[in-house]
Amino acid sequence: MAPHTEEDWSDSDDDGSASELETSVLLGLPDGPVDSVDDLRDVAVSRMGGHPAFLTAPEPDVSASQCRNCSNPMELLVQIWCPFEESPMDRALYVWGCARGECQRKEGSVRAWRNLRYNADYAKKLEAKLEKRRKQEEVRKAAEKAKEASKINPFKANGTTPAAAGAFGLGAQVFGGSNPFGNANPFAPPLQQAEPDHDDEPEEDEAEAEGHEGGDASSSSSEESLVTALASTSLEDSPWPAMPSYTPLYLNTTSEYLPSPPPKPKLPPGAQLLDADEGGKDAKWLSEAYENSMEVDHVFERFMTRVGHEGKQCVRYDLGGTPLPFGHDSVFDKLFPAPAGPPVPVTKGEFMVQPPQKRVYTPAALPKCPQCGGERVFECQLMPNLINVLKSSSADDARPGKLTEEERKKEIERALKAENSTKRRGMEWGTVMVFSCKSDCCPEQKKNWAEEVVLVQWDE
Template identity: 55%
Template sequence: MAPPRDDDWSDSDDEVLSEVDTSVLLGVPDGVVQSITDITDAAVSRIGGHPAFLPSHEPSLSSSQCKICSNPSELLVQMWCPFEDSPMDRALYIWGCARPSCQGKEGSVRAWRGLRRNDKYAAKLEKRLAKKRVVEEAKAQSLAQSEQKKNAPKINPFSPNPSVPNMFGIGAQIFGDTPPPTISDEPQAAKEEQGGNKESSPYDDGDDASSSEDELLTAMASVTVEESPWKAAPFYPPIYLSTVSEYLPPNSKPKSSPGTQVTDSLGDDDKGGKDTFWATEAYEDSLEVDQVFERFTKRVGYEGEQCVRYELNGTPLPFSSDKIFTSLFPSPPMPTLPVTKAAFTVVRIPKRTYFPTGIPPCPSCRGKRVFECQLMPNLINVLRRPEGAKPMSEEERRKAVDQALKGVGAVDEGRMEWGTCMVFSCEKDCCTDANGKPAREAWREEVVLVQAAI
C-alpha cells in the first residue's frame, strides 16, 4: 500500500525513514533445481528447464513454437499462481525464442496458462464460502433490523390505545400487565456463529490445516516429459524461482527554503500505488531523454536480481516510450487555452495514466484481460549464466544488469534481447471446453507485449 504523501520537507539530511512495501511480488533466482520430484511438480516455480504440465493431456509442442521462425523455443519461466478463492490449480508458462532475427517482434515470446480442477480444495472452499455467506447474511439482517427500529413510528405514552404496553414498568408489574417484548439485537444465526471458539476464524474448516496444506498446494504433474516430444525440445538449466516482496526506499527530503517549489519528475511511481502517473511527451522531448526508461532503471535498480515482476490486475512497468507504452498509457487531451489573457493563465498539463484499451479480450469467454506479470532484463543474464559458475559480485551484477537494460554486449546465436515482456491474462481465469461449457482443465494462450531493448 502506498504511503501517505508528506509535503513537509525536513531540515535534516540524516533523517531515516522506513522502507515502502509495494503490492508487487518479485521473482528472483534461488539455485539450480536438482530434485527430480521438483522438476515434475507443477507447483514448483522455476526459471528454464522442461515444463511440468497441469492438464492431463499433454499440450502440443507447437505451444512453444516461435510465431516468427516456427522453431521450438526454450521455456523461460514457469510460475505456480492460482487465483484466490478459485477451485482451479493454475500455472503460467512463458516461452521465448533466442534467435537474433526474432528479437523484439510480436510472437517471439508466448505465454500459456494451464488449469486443472482441484476437487479436494474445491470442497474445502465451498465450506469456507458457505460459512462466509452465513456471517454476511446475519450482519445484513442485523443491520436491516436496526434500521427498522430506527425508522419505526414514535409511540405516544399518553395514548389510550390498549395495545400499547404500559410505559411505567413498576406499575405494570403491580397490576399484572404483560411486559414489553424484547427485540434481539442480533439474529440467532449470528449468535450461533459467534458462540463457538472465539479464537477460531469464521473461515476455518475445522480440519487440520497442517495436514491438508500439502494436499491443497502440491500439484504433482500428471503428465511428465519422459516419453514425449518435449524431452527433445531445447531448454535452459532449471533454476528455482523464489518470490519476495518489493521494497522501495523512501524519497529523501532535501533542504529547501520556505516558499520553494520542489518537483521530482521521476518520483511519482515510487509511491508503490497502482495508479502510476507519467510525464507528458512534451516534457520528455524537451529534456531529450526517455523519461520512461529513466524510471524503469531507477525502479529496477532497487532490486537488480529480479527476473519477474508479478502484480495481478496491477500496473506494468514500461521499459521505454515506444508504441506499446503509448497504447498502454495514452496521451490525455490537452487543456483548452482561454482566448483572452492567455499569458496570465497557468494551465496544468495532464499526465498519462494506465488505460489499456488495446488489449484484446479472452477469445474463450470474451472477458477482459488484465496485466499479470512481466519478465525483466536480468532473466536474460540468469539463463545465459554457465552451469557451475561462481556467483557474481555486486559490481559484476550491476554491470550485467546495466548491459541487459541497454542491450549492450555481443550478439550471437541464442542471445535474447528485449527490454521487458508483459503478460496479460483473462480476468475470469475461464476454464471451458470448445463448446463454451465449464471444463475440469484447460490450456489457453494469453497476450504478451514485448518491448525491444534500446
Template identity: 55%
Template structure:
C-alpha cells in the same frame, strides 16, 4: 531488501523518518539451482529455466513453445505457480522465449500460456467458504435492520403519567448495577467487527493450504490428487524432454520495499512532486502506484527514469508479479503510448489564452488498450512482467553436448565469429527490456473435469534500444 536511509538531516522539530514502504508487487528472484528430481516434476514450484512441469496429461503439443518466426523450439524462461484464491482451478503460467538473433524484435518471439486444472476438492472447500461468508453477511444485515428499527422507535417521556415502568432511569445507574435491564442487541458495527475477527480462511483470502482442522482431511485428499496428477504428468517418453532448456533455478518471491526519501530542507515557496515513487499506501490497503502519472517531456524519458529507479531498489529481480495491477513500462515507445495514452488537451479559452496556466498532462494506465480474451471476450488484466536481469541469469544452452569443454579449434571458431560480427541469423541472445503478460480477467477455461485446459495470453514486449 535495501536498507532505509537513516541519515536524518532535519532538526528535532521535524517529522520522524517514515518506515519502509511495502508495495503490492511481488518480486521473483533466483534462488539456486534445482537439483532435486522430485522438485523438477512438481508444478507447484515456480522456477527459472528448466523443462516445464505440467499439471496433467495429456501434455500440450510442443507447438505451444515453437517460435512462429523461425519454427524452432523455444526455451522455457519462467514457470509460475499462481492459482487464484477465488477460483477452483489449479493454475500455472508458462513463458517461453526464442533466443535466435533473427527473431528478436519480432512478434511471437515471447509466448505465454496458462494451464488450468479443475480441482474438485478445492472447489468443494471454496463453496463452503462462500456459504459461510454469505451467512455472515446475512446475519450482519439482519443486525443492521434491527438496530435501525430500534432507533426509529419514539422515545418515551419519563416524566409523563403512565410512563412505562421499564423506561431507563436517567438519574442513576441502578439498572446497570443490579442487572435490571437486558443487554442491548448487537449493533451493525459490532456485528461487522465480529465478522472481521474470524480467521482469514473464512473469507477466502487464505491460500489453498490454509483451512480449519475439521477439513484437514480435505487438504490431504487435495494434496494426494495433485501428487497423482504430477506423477502422471512426468516428461518420461514425452517430446518435451528433448526440448532445449536453460539450467533450472528456483524462483523465490520477496515483497517489494521502497526506502523512504532522504529528508531535504524545502525552500519557502517550493513545491513537492506528489508523484514520487516513495508515496505511502492508499487508505484501501493498496499502493498509490495503481494509476501513477507520467508527464509528457521531450528532454528526458521519464518512463525509463522511473523504471531504473524502481528496479534499483532490488537489482536481482527477474520478475514483477501483481495480478490486476499496473505494469512498469521500460521506455517511452509505441507500447508505452498504447498502455499509457496521452490524455486529451484541455480546451483553450476564446480570450486571454496566453494567460492560462496549463498543468502538465498525466498519463495513466488504460487496461482497455490491451486486446480482450479471444475465447470469452473478457478484458485482460496485467499479471506479471519479465525483467532485464532474467537475461543475465539465464545462460544460453551450448550447441555442443552439455558439460563438454570446447576444443582449441572450436574456441578459435567462436572468437572468429565474434570478430567477424556473425550475422543475426546465427547470433543468440535475447534483447528485450521487459515482457509484460496480460491474462484473462475471468480466467476462462474449457471446463474440463479431467485433464487440463490451455489458454495463450497476450505478451507486449518493449525492446532494449
C-alpha cells in the same frame, strides 16, 4: 502495513531509494540450479529455464512453444505456480521466448500459456468459505440498517424496527470488498493461509483457508488435490525433453519494498511553498528546467530507479496490479494513454498554464479473452536480469571450469562472426508483460490449455 499502490505516471513523480513500504508486488529471484528430478517434475515448483511440467494429461502439444516467426521451438523462460485464490482451479503459467536474432522485435517471439486443473477438494472449501462470508456480509448490512433506523427513530428498540427485520430477508449477496485474486505467493508451494475472518470460529477458518494445498489428511491422500502433485505424464514418454532449454533454476520470492514518502518541509509562519503547477512568473525557472529535460525518457528513468531497489529481480508478480513500463514507446502509450488536455485559448492576451499530465494505467485496449469474452488483467512481467541469469547459467553448464586462452579467443571469434550473421542469438527485450483472463476460464475443449496476451517492450 497497507500496500503501496502506484497507478499513474507523470514526469514530475520520483521514487526514492530506501526500503520501508511493502508493495503488492512479489519479486522472483534466482535461487540456484534445480538438481532434483522430483522438483523438475513437480508442477508446483516455480522455475526459470528447464523443461515444463504440466497439470493435465495428455500434455499440451509442443507447438505451443513454437515461435510465430521462425516456427522453431523456443526455450522456456519461466514456469510459475500461480492458482487464483478465489478460483477452484489449480493453475500454472508458462512463458517461452525465442533467442534467434532475426526474430527479435517481432510479435510472436514471446508467448505465454496457462494450464488449469479442477481441484474438487479446494472447490468445496472455497464454496463453504464464500457462503460463510456471504452470511457475515448479510449480518453486517442488517446491523448497519438497524443502526440507521435507530438514528431516525431513537424511541424504538434496536433490531425491532421494520427496517431491521427486513434487512435479514435480503437473501444471498455476493461477497465484496476483497481482492478476488488474493495475495498468495505464486512462486513457491509453501502453505498459504488466508487472513482470518475474526469471528468465533477460528478452527473452521483455518480449515477453509488452506488454499490449493489439498486440505486435511484425508483429502491430502488424493494425488489430484495436492498442490505439490507431480506432473501427470512421464518425461520419458514426452517429446518436451527434446526441446531446447536453458539450465533450470529455482525461483525464490520476496516482497518488494519502496522508500517512504519524504516528510514535508517545515516552513516559517506565513511562508508558502510555490507549486510549479500554479504557474506565475516565479515558476518560470521550474518550467524551463522541465523543458530542458524533455529529451530524457522519464519512464525509463523511473523503471531503473524502481528496479534498483532489488537489482536481482527476474520476475515481478502483481495479479490485478499495474505493470512497470520499461520506456516510453507504443506499448506505454497503449497501457498509459495520455489524457485529453483542456482546450487551448484562441483569444489574444489569454494565457493558460497546464499542469503536468498524469497517465493512468488503462487496460481497456487489451483484447478480450477469446474463450469467455472476459477482461484481461495484468499478472506478471519478466525483467532484463532474467536474460543475463539464463544466459550465464547455461554458459557455465556448457563450459565448466575456467577457459584457457585459446578457448577464450575462439569464443570471441564465434561471437564476432555471429554478430554479422542470421545465426546471432540473444534476447533483446526490456520487459515482457503477461495479461491473463480475469475469470480464469477453463477451456475444456482445448484440454484446459489457453494462451495469454503478451506485450513486449524492446531494449532500444
